[in-house]
Amino acid sequence: MKRKNLTRYILLYLASALFLVVFIGPFLWLVSSSLQLERQLVKVPIVWLPDPLSLASYKEIFMGAFFDEAVVSSHKISSSYQSRIYLGSFLNSGIIAFSVSFFSVVFGAYAAYPIARLNFRGRYTLLFSILVVRLVPALALAIPIVLFAKKMGMNDNLVTLILINMSFVLPYTIWLLQAYFKTIPTELEDAARMDGCNRFQVANKIIIPLSIPGLTTAGILAFLLSWGEFLFALLITETEQSFTSTVVAAMFANDVDVNYVTIIAAGVLAVIPPVIFALFFQKYIISGLLSGAVKN
Amino acid sequence: MGAFGQNALSTMTKNPSSEIPQGRLALIFSAPALLILAVTVLVPLAYAIYLSFHRYNLKRAKRPFAGFRNYEKILTDDKFWDSLATSFIFAVSAVAVITVVAFFLALLLNQDFAGRGILRALLLIPWAIPDVVNALLWKWLLHPAFGVMNALFQMGGIIDQYVAWLTTMPSAMIWVIIAYSWKNIPLATLLILAGLQTIPKTLLEAAELEGANAWKRTQYITLPLLRPTLTVVLIFETIFALKVFDIIYVLTSGGPGKSTTVLGWSIYINTFKKLDFGTGSALAMILGLLTLFIAIVFYAFLDRGEKQ
Amino acid sequence: MMKKWLTIAALALVGWAAPMPAQATDVELTGWPYQVDVVRENLERFSSQSGLSATFNPFPSNEYHTKMVSSFASGTNFDVVYVRDSFLAEWAAAGWIVPLTGLPGVDEYMSDLPQGIIDQMSFEGEVYGLPYYSGNSVFVYNDRLMKQAGLNAPASTWNELMKQAQTMKDKGVMASPIVIGLAANENSILRTLEIVAAGFGGRFFNDQLEPVFQEPNSGARKALAWIADGIESGLINQASMSQGDGEIDQFMRSGTAAFSLVTDYEMKVLNDSEQSNEAGNIMNSLVPGSSDATSGTIGYVRLYSITSEANKTRAWELVKFLGGKDATGVYYVPKRWALEFGLGFSPAPLYKDEDVRNSISGWIDPDLLQEQAKYAINRGYRFVPYFSDWEIEAWAGFQEIINGGDADSILEELAENWNELKSEY
Known part of the structure; x- marks a missing residue:
């Protein structure tokens, strides 16, 4: 028995090591590249470890964001326009991602509740038609959406981007949440209704509080998807007040002189906020999913 | 459901003998979400459908109604069938890789051992990387002259000389699938992990006592019980994969030749390069209908699972 | 938990509800984000000279076309925009940019520009802007690696180049010395093929806009065969098939390639010790030719265009300042780009300018550059609205031929495709 346990642990840790190399290795290499000259x-041959460790790109981005030209140049760094506005654009991306995750969880929960709990004709039709709206590639809807945003005077507006991102995220949120709600015992709901609660009260007082882990999971999914959205951010934003991080990141690539280290550093920085966000809420993700979020 | 529910709700309605029909109630609950979806998707979708029935190229002043001619042109073009095949090869492989790897990864993370929590946390990293950054990351890893993959494979004796991975087939397709799957595995893993947690441990232990080996237990207990979860994973991943664009855009631009020209890339080329919105929209409608068909097949599958 | 979320959402709402300052400017410039600060400094000078306020708004370089197309299609008003010559015909045909015809002083500026540049800014006989920067593709070689292989002079024909590459391989200097842009995008495979074909004395289309590339023994076929042989023998790096214009820089900068075709302005980066391991070793010479032609190259122009009649007078003031002379009567902005950033220029007076000559000779041979420009081929066929429809199919077709596909049938199909498009428009 002991021997069997030992083999089991060796196998487990071998598998874990493989997992780390495959899933974390590529990202670490990106970080290492961002610290090179x-x-x-x-x-050629490849430089395995950055020597000397160069923080030049990060300095350029951070100093450019927080200090004015004179201070920056006194440190012998020249900060470009893109690096100056990069961190500022994180705020726009953050506002979008937060709002999308908040509103899509709220609206998604109310839409998911009847699918999970009520017995009406067309339940599955509703569930699937919600998914169907996402079947046509966003690329094909791009021009019509930009056209309407423009007609309604809503181009270059973060609200527009929040709405668009919500339409991407909502179907997935609803699917995840309806599955999650199904795992909550019906006895609780029945008891509440016996006490005179109507459906809205049941949803608000029983289902939603009991589903915090599930809601958080959906919120994180929403945050990650909308943080990284590029196409519509590109097409809707028009000024640096509304550029998102993905748009500014794309500006580091240039026709004439491409600075690859800065592009890579910008890429590394773009990953940090969603990772922090996800790690911060991670305990909810795991417990949320662990409670059987997708069990039908 | 039943008498209690009706009593409770009857306080809300004027007519004590009936409650709000559940269908209408469902509509009220989902109204905000449906409204957003309608405004942001249905209206543009209607316009895209309109475009697909017109000869609509921005470079031309005349944009007449064309009936089904755009569709006819597409369906009689070999290039469409080639890219449809490419899309399917990509989607089937990517979904298979994602589901299988995620399944085994979930089994691993479901084991009880020190460090499991850290692994679960680290799993978030590939998931949190924006698509565009993911594509750049893989382009850099696979760089024909400075890429770390080349250096590693050469050290490992797998290749003699550096290889330009994205310029020949089938290696270009394989790497596109790997790069795409890498980023999409974590979500699938988390979903399957959640499904695994709902399988009663006692069931597996009982089977073990009766002498069923690990493979048998997976085959007869884990997999059947995971079916609802796997269905959701398959639906999500198939929809994502059939629409793939970002990774193709950055890594191969549909090449070498047309070997990685998936439908998503064709739509982009027609819409944004040729400015032929009519054909681009028609292609998108065809892809949409196709995905719908696949979703319906999954629907049947899911429905059957539900009834059992 | 819920409360925390609500607070966050409330803060977010306040964030985007805050009013954005609306600025009214006399004239707006829209482009890609190359040296934004310098552009803005230039605009300040413009404002102080003309009394017109001006702003510059950049969009990502690689997605500039996508962004602008969607903006134009949804009716956004710009004043002055950057245009790449590869979009010119398309944007002019769609009516998104307007010709300069009839504006005061246009003829005077045209008289300072070579005809080749004017052609590359024209659509259906009308000129659509003034150059931002312009130039040619040039042939570059790594002098250090040449010497290491015992080679003294750069090759003057394509076949000689292949022999030099073979020598390098035999001497163990480098297995794949040639890297050229053969990726399937706007600045790569077709441009490279056009340049090589020009060296073999051929073009892709004749002056009547008829395809000639498919004809037996055409320059295009020779170019394709030369490249396919090189790829097969490995003397042309296989990586070329996925590399675009700016990306091949990296091979020259790292010394992993000895020969390449690059855009002239890239010479500065190649010889910059901050960014290049081979700074000082990269030289340019005439693009190789053959027994049929001495050399050949293709030019490029990035230009400033006016987008609508509405604000045309002010927009023209800005275009004149940026692409032409400022109030003091000198080509201020083009000269600045050339002096400080190595961007190519076209107005004749700048070629004689001592400052400019001294400055650029730090990274490129100015006489050779001017000599090379004489071999630029006429690409009138590029300036028809259906060219972009055709070329996107052509990129994939040419890649297939290089990878061993059947040249006859693919070329024939591409020629048919062109004729169809031509008759449709």
């Missing part, structure tokens, strides 16, 4: 990045 531009000319070392294009060196």
Whole structure:
């Protein structure tokens, strides 16, 4: 028996090591590349560890964001327009991602509740038609959406982006939440209704409080999807007041002189907010999913 | 459901003998979500459908009604069937890779051992990487001259010389599938992990006592009980994969030749490069209908699972 | 938990509800984000000279076309926009940019520009802007690696180049010395093929806009065969098939390639010790030719165009300042780009300017550059609205041929495709 346990642990840790190499290795390599000098990045044979460790790109982005030109140049760094506005654009992306995750969880929960709990004709039709709206590629809807946003004077507006992102996220939120709600024992609901609660009260007082883990899970999914959205951010935003992080990140690539280290550093930075967000709520994700979120 | 429910709700309605029909109640509950979906998707969708029935190229002043001619042109073009096949090869492989890897990863993370929590947390990293950054990451890893994959494979003796992975087939397709799956595995893993947690431990233990080996237990207990979860994973992943665009855009631009030209890329080319919105929209409608058909097949599958 | 979320959402609401300052400017410039600060400095100078306020708003470079197309299609008003010559015909045909015809002083500026540049800014006989920067593709080689292989002079024909590459391989200097842009995008495979074909004395289309690339023994076929052989023998790096214009830089900068075709302005980065491991070793010479032609290259222009009649007078003031002379009567902005950033220029007076000559000779041979420009081929066929429809199919077709596909049938199909498009428009 002991021997069997030992083999089991060896196998488990071997598998874990493989997992780490495959899923974390690529990202670590990106981080390492972002700490190199531009000319070392294009060196053959490959430079395995950055030497000297160069923080130049990060300095450029951070100092450019928080100090004015004079201070920055006194540190012998030249900050470009893109690096100056990059961190500021995180705020726009953050506002969008927060709002999308909040509103899609709230609206999604109310839409998911009847699908999970009520018995009406067309339940599955509703569930599937919600999914169907996402079947046509966003690319094909891009021009019509931009056209309507423009007609309604809502281009270059974060609210527009929040609405668009919600339409991407809502179907998935509703699907996840309806599955989650099904795992909550019906006895609780029946008892509440016996006490005179109507459906809205049941949803508000029983289902939603009991589903905090599920709601958080859906919220994180929503945050991650809308943080990284690029196409509509590109098409809707028009000024630096509303550029999102993905749009500014794309500006680091240039026709004339491409600085790859800065592009890579910008990519690394773009990953940090969603990771922090997800890690912060991670205990809810796991417990949320662990309670059987997708069990029908 | 039943008498209690009706009593409770009857206080809300004027006519004590009936409650709000559940269908209408459902509509009230889902109104905000449906409204947003309608405004942001249905209205543009209607316009895209309108475009698909017109000869609509921005470079031309005349944009006459064309009936089904755009559709006819697409369906009689070999290029469409080629890219449809490419889309299917991509989607089937990616969904298979994602589901299988996620399944085994979930089994691993479902075991009880020290460090499991850290692994679960780290799983978030690939998931949190924006699509565009993911594509750049893989382009950099696979760089023909400075890519770490080349350096590693050469050290491991797998290749003699650096290889330009994205310029030949089938390696271009394989790497696109790997890069795509890498980013999409974590979500699938978390969903399956959640499903695994709902399988009663006692059931597995009982089977073990009766002498069923690990494979048999997986085959006869875990997999059947996971069916609802796997169905959801399959539906989500198939929809995502059939619409793939970002990773193709950055890694291969549909090449070498047309070997990785999936439908998503064709739609982009027609809409944004040729400015032919008519054909682009018609292609999108065809892809949409196709995905709908697949979703209905899954629907039947899910429905059957529900009834059992 | 819920309360926390509500607070966050409330804060977010306040964030985007805050009014954004609306600025009314006399004239707006829209482009891609190359040296935004310098552009804005230039605009300040414009404002102080003209009394007109001006702003610059950049969009991502690689997605500039996508962004602008969707903006134009949804009716956004711009004043002055950057245009790449590859979009010119399309944007002009769609009516998104307007010709300069009839504006005061246009003829005077045209007299300072070479005909080749004017052609590349024209659509259906009318000129659509003034150049931002312009130039040619040039042939570059790594002098250090050449010497290491015992080679003294750069090749003057494509076949000689292949022999030099073979020598390098034999001497163990490098297995795949040639890297050229063969990726399937706007600045790569077709441009490269056009340049190589020009060296073999051929073009893709004749002056009547008829395809000639499919004809037996055409320059295009020779170019394709030369490249396919090189890829097969490995002397042309297989990586070329996925590399675009800016990306091949990296190979020259790292010394992993000895020969390449690049855009002239890239010479500055290649010889910049901050970014390049081979700074000082990268030289340019005439693009190789053959027994049929001495050399050949293709030019490019990035231009400033006016987007509508509405604000045309003010927009023209800005275009004149940016692409032409400022109030003091000198080509201020083009000269600044050339001096400080190495961007190519076209107005004749700048070629004679001592400052400019001294400055650019730090990274490129100015006489050779001017000499190379003489071999630029006429690409009138590029300036028809259906060219972009055709080329996107052509990129994939040419890649297939290089990868061993059947040249006859693919070329024939591409020629048919062109003729169909031509008759449709």
